[in-house]
Amino acid sequence: MSGKTKNDQELRREEELHYFEDAGINPYPYSFDKTHKNQVILEKFDDNNAELFADVAVAGRIMSIRRMGKASFFHIVDDTAKLQIYFKRDDLPDFYDNLKMLDIGDIIGVNGYVFRTRTGEISVHARNVVLLCKSLTNLPIVKEEIDENGNKIIYDAFSDKELRYRKRYIDLIVNSHVRETFIKRSKMISFIRRYFDDKGWMEVETPVLQPLYGGANARPFVTHHNALDIPLYLRIALELYLKRLIVGGFEGVYEISKNFRNEGIDRTHNPEFTMLEIYVAYKDYKWMMEMVEELISKLAIHINGSSSVEIEGKQISLASPFKRVKMFDLFKEYTGFDLQGKSREELLKIAGELRVPIDPQASSMKILDEIFGAKVEEHLIQPTFVIDYPIEMSPLAKKHREEKGLVERFELFVNGKELCNAFSELNDPRDQRNRLEEQARNKAAGDDEAMVVDEDFLEALEVGMPPTAGLGIGIDRLVMLLTGETSIRDVILFPTMRPEK
RNA sequence: GAUCUCGUAGCUCAGGAGGUAGAGCAUUUGACUUUUAAUCAAAGGGUCGUGGGUUCGAGUCCCGCCGAGAUCACCA
Numbered sequence: 001m002s003g004k005t006k007n008d009q010e011l012r013r014e015e016e017l018h019y020f021e022d023a024g025i026n027p028y029p030y031s032f033d034k035t036h037k038n039q040v041i042l043e044k045f046d047d048n049n050a051e052l053f054a055d056v057a058v059a060g061r062i063m064s065i066r067r068m069g070k071a072s073f074f075h076i077v078d079d080t081a082k083l084q085i086y087f088k089r090d091d092l093p094d095f096y097d098n099l100k101m102l103d104i105g106d107i108i109g110v111n112g113y114v115f116r117t118r119t120g121e122i123s124v125h126a127r128n129v130v131l132l133c134k135s136l137t138n139l140p141i142v143k144e145e146i147d148e149n150g151n152k153i154i155y156d157a158f159s160d161k162e163l164r165y166r167k168r169y170i171d172l173i174v175n176s177h178v179r180e181t182f183i184k185r186s187k188m189i190s191f192i193r194r195y196f197d198d199k200g201w202m203e204v205e206t207p208v209l210q211p212l213y214g215g216a217n218a219r220p221f222v223t224h225h226n227a228l229d230i231p232l233y234l235r236i237a238l239e240l241y242l243k244r245l246i247v248g249g250f251e252g253v254y255e256i257s258k259n260f261r262n263e264g265i266d267r268t269h270n271p272e273f274t275m276l277e278i279y280v281a282y283k284d285y286k287w288m289m290e291m292v293e294e295l296i297s298k299l300a301i302h303i304n305g306s307s308s309v310e311i312e313g314k315q316i317s318l319a320s321p322f323k324r325v326k327m328f329d330l331f332k333e334y335t336g337f338d339l340q341g342k343s344r345e346e347l348l349k350i351a352g353e354l355r356v357p358i359d360p361q362a363s364s365m366k367i368l369d370e371i372f373g374a375k376v377e378e379h380l381i382q383p384t385f386v387i388d389y390p391i392e393m394s395p396l397a398k399k400h401r402e403e404k405g406l407v408e409r410f411e412l413f414v415n416g417k418e419l420c421n422a423f424s425e426l427n428d429p430r431d432q433r434n435r436l437e438e439q440a441r442n443k444a445a446g447d448d449e450a451m452v453v454d455e456d457f458l459e460a461l462e463v464g465m466p467p468t469a470g471l472g473i474g475i476d477r478l479v480m481l482l483t484g485e486t487s488i489r490d491v492i493l494f495p496t497m498r499p500e501k
Numbered sequence: 502g503a504u505c506u507c508g509u510a511g512c513u514c515a516g517g518a519g520g521u522a523g524a525g526c527a528u529u530u531g532a533c534u535u536u537u538a539a540u541c542a543a544a545g546g547g548u549c550g551u552g553g554g555u556u557c558g559a560g561u562c563c564c565g566c567c568g569a570g571a572u573c574a575c576c577a
Binding site: 007008009010012064066067068069070071072073075084086087088089090103104115116117118119121123125137138139140141142143144145153154155156157158159160161162163165174216217218219259261263264266267268269273275417418419421449472473474476477487488497498499500 | 502508510511512513514525526527528529532533534535536537538539540545546567568569570571572573574575576577
């Protein structure tokens, strides 16, 4: 127990705990043999097969109590559904009086038979009850009603976001849609794993603690290793180690794990977030686009039963294929300017005409990025592959096979937000060295998100990496898309919070 | 990091002409052996985020601090 002062309800629960102990009932027993999940009973029971449900054992947390004198109705919830339990005094001579010492939040196990009540609800008629865990704090009471149209009306929802995120275990208990969101998240990740594994690509684990960070433009977290007495960085991307593995001879590797970026927190950013990266040898970005289309459209159907999702009131179709548009064609379409091959000064002038505010020190890459963010992104509601980026924006991508000054890269945008980033991976070590050195110069000039030169990575490329297609997907944002959530904190179980004081 | 908004009982909220707090649910007691936002009757529960100021008097006005949300900046 915390040292917090207990309120009257918490004190009463302690008294009830002692009541059970004094009665020789262990309030924290060791196990309970369940025969059925609640959902199975609700789905499989019908009035003609009652004999199959004549002796069931169910268990779960008490969520509501209706005492009617010599009969009582509780709802218990397990990890599948809410189920009603009927207690009749005559059938529970030994335990019925103990029922009033049970509270919302306690966990019980019940043996009994399944039946349908007069009002039609499938329920378990209890023959035996065991207390499995006494709860010492009171939960928020959320009541639900199904109206005549079958819509669920929720009363007194537990909705304080701060409490919900800090006390996620309570959020999960009382808000069933929250539990569903995280079940979907888990299903999505296992679907992706299965999809990749079936193709013969291998899941790997690469260092989280890295002597040099790389693979993205971001500010890292720094920590210190005592025995080695060196700084170590928490990874900002998976890329450079996964490519080393392609050099090492694996032909398809992927990793799904946390990245850490020392930046602001908002509706779409959490300092630690889950990234998927995959690298497949002998493939290019065109192949990767087809893979992404298939993966995402199949995933949507697997998760939601439909390739169409509604988010922020917009209907979005994730059915394959997705639109593909060259980045500079999008600039033409939404700004009226052809920005390809323009000098920094020309871009600065155009940004001014478009009324896009730009830091006068900004590089041309930065200016393009700003204009894209301000003028183009918002139009990319339906899934759109934006392809062929300027070389300065993509230091790890391979030069375009036809167009000078561009690289073979795509980003997938959905609902105006970037979901994936991919390229034909740069495997010419000389070109890669030049580009990283350029990054290092930018860093020296004050760009604290620019990349650093990783000599070991360059040596790996000198050993030789086959042509390779690489892809990164922000899993949290993919979950947001498929669950309709608009805040990343609603798809991360324990989002980063400032500590309470 | 900036701006705006918010922080009242276990939960959801009301109060805001400054006069030391209200509702519903939850809890307690009683009635009720198929109820379901169960119902009916009665009762208990709050140093109104925190520290200071103005005032005879502050949940209410002012300032600092803590925490949160939204928008923006940066990014995925």
